[in-house]
Amino acid sequence: MPKLERLSAVVRQVLTSFPCLEADDTPWTPPTRELKHSNLALVTSAGLHLRDDKPFAADVKGGDTSYRVIPSDAKATDILQSHTSIGFDHTAIYRDLNVTFPLDRMRELTARGVVGGLAPNAYSFMGALRDMRRIVEETGPEVAQRLKDEGAEVVFLTPT
Amino acid sequence: MSVLARVFEAAGLATVCIAMVREHVEKVKPPRALFVPYPFGFALGKPNDADLQHRIIAAAFQLLEKPEGPILADFPEDEIPDVLPQSSGVTRNGAQSTADAADEIAGLRAFYERWVEEHDGRTAVGLSGVSQRRWRGLVRFLEAYARGEEVDMKERPADVALPQFIRYCVDDLKAFYYEARMAQKPSTSEPDLHVWFWGETVIGQLIPAVGESMQASEDPAAKAVAFGLAR
Numbered sequence: 001m002p003k004l005e006r007l008s009a010v011v012r013q014v015l016t017s018f019p020c021l022e023a024d025d026t027p028w029t030p031p032t033r034e035l036k037h038s039n040l041a042l043v044t045s046a047g048l049h050l051r052d053d054k055p056f057a058a059d060v061k062g063g064d065t066s067y068r069v070i071p072s073d074a075k076a077t078d079i080l081q082s083h084t085s086i087g088f089d090h091t092a093i094y095r096d097l098n099v100t101f102p103l104d105r106m107r108e109l110t111a112r113g114v115v116g117g118l119a120p121n122a123y124s125f126m127g128a129l130r131d132m133r134r135i136v137e138e139t140g141p142e143v144a145q146r147l148k149d150e151g152a153e154v155v156f157l158t159p160t
Numbered sequence: 161m162s163v164l165a166r167v168f169e170a171a172g173l174a175t176v177c178i179a180m181v182r183e184h185v186e187k188v189k190p191p192r193a194l195f196v197p198y199p200f201g202f203a204l205g206k207p208n209d210a211d212l213q214h215r216i217i218a219a220a221f222q223l224l225e226k227p228e229g230p231i232l233a234d235f236p237e238d239e240i241p242d243v244l245p246q247s248s249g250v251t252r253n254g255a256q257s258t259a260d261a262a263d264e265i266a267g268l269r270a271f272y273e274r275w276v277e278e279h280d281g282r283t284a285v286g287l288s289g290v291s292q293r294r295w296r297g298l299v300r301f302l303e304a305y306a307r308g309e310e311v312d313m314k315e316r317p318a319d320v321a322l323p324q325f326i327r328y329c330v331d332d333l334k335a336f337y338y339e340a341r342m343a344q345k346p347s348t349s350e351p352d353l354h355v356w357f358w359g360e361t362v363i364g365q366l367i368p369a370v371g372e373s374m375q376a377s378e379d380p381a382a383k384a385v386a387f388g389l390a391r
Binding site: 001004007008011015016018020021022023024025026027028029030031032035043044045046051055057058059060061076077080081082084085086087088089090091092093094095096097098099100102104105108109114125127132135136140141143144145147148152153154155156157158159160 | 165168174180181199206221229284320323330338342381385
């Protein structure tokens with residue numbers, strides 16, 4: 001985002017009062033291998049899912065803390081976004097899914113040898129959650145375990 | 161997003177994330193974050209600009225080589241101005257339209273189909289599950305809802321509440337209109353697309369009315385859903 005002072009009063013107010021978790025320290029896992037030898041997984045908070053999967057809901061208090069599996073070989077045609085907020089401009093994603101979920105870019109980087117390989121699945125969560133507890137305690141660790149079981153070593157996270 | 165990065169990192173995965181709001185990331189302290197100066201919806205810079213997207217990704221991947229963190233790096237690029245016209249900020253072009261939104265949809269259909277064809281079949285329409293053959297009925301349903309009538313559609317799944325179902329329907333209509341307009345006038349800027357939708361279309365007049373009707377509900381979940389329809 002541009003700097004807060006350059007935003008409209010409404011947006012600035014929403015962002016300034018957003019209930020972020022605050023931390024003093026940071027967990028740290030160094031990559032075990034160079035990226036060109038590593039398996040990478042995409043994880044997004046753009047509220048994406050396969051067309052025939054259940055959309056995320058906007059009527060859950062604190063936000064929808066579930067997640068969806070998107071196979072890394074999915075086509076953009078098969079992916080929908082149910083982050084139906086009017087707080088962001090959807091037209092960029094209508095034009096190009098890579099602007100929030102860079103699956104094509106990852107395939108290109110794998111072909112170029114910059115990235116070792118893509119893990120079989122990407123995972124998608126909903127964004128703008130006001131209550132992250134279930135993410136921290138349940139669905140986040142569950143996806144971490146699935147990623148590890150599927151051989152992912154590096155995770156690239158993209159918002160919307 | 162940055163909270164998830166912490167969860168994954170604690171579980172033994174190396175993570176790097178794209179960050180949109182610097183003030184939030186400074187609080188959450190994910191291990192490796194690249195701050196980008198773009199509005200929401202533009203995390204990787206610009207649509208259909210693979211070079212810029214690759215430069216952002218490369219800058220993010222460089223953070224994986226740092227020996228310690230947390231690291232919050234800046235992607236050194238010009239800001240894209242954050243201009244997102246909303247319904248309440250757009251002046252309606254002329255008086256309240258009495259035209260039929262269903263006819264308006266029919267008039268845009270050829271452009272919508274062109275958009276889909278030009279994008280290898282990709283469309284953002286599809287959340288509601290209501291077939292486009294039934295959209296005349298969908299428009300009547302929304303008009304009746306806006307008038308405060310008790311209405312429903314048979315396409316609504318049993319486990320999706322009515323306000324949420326309406327939000328999916330509205331999202332499908334928005335996607336249809338924007339995609340049709342982008343095919344009709346490919347040179348339109350993003351702000352102009354929103355000004356057109358909220359200021360000139362019949363549906364852009366109906367959606368705020370649906371939102372107001374929902375806002376009048378006693379149900380807090382309905383109010384939360386209404387806020388996302390139009391404001």
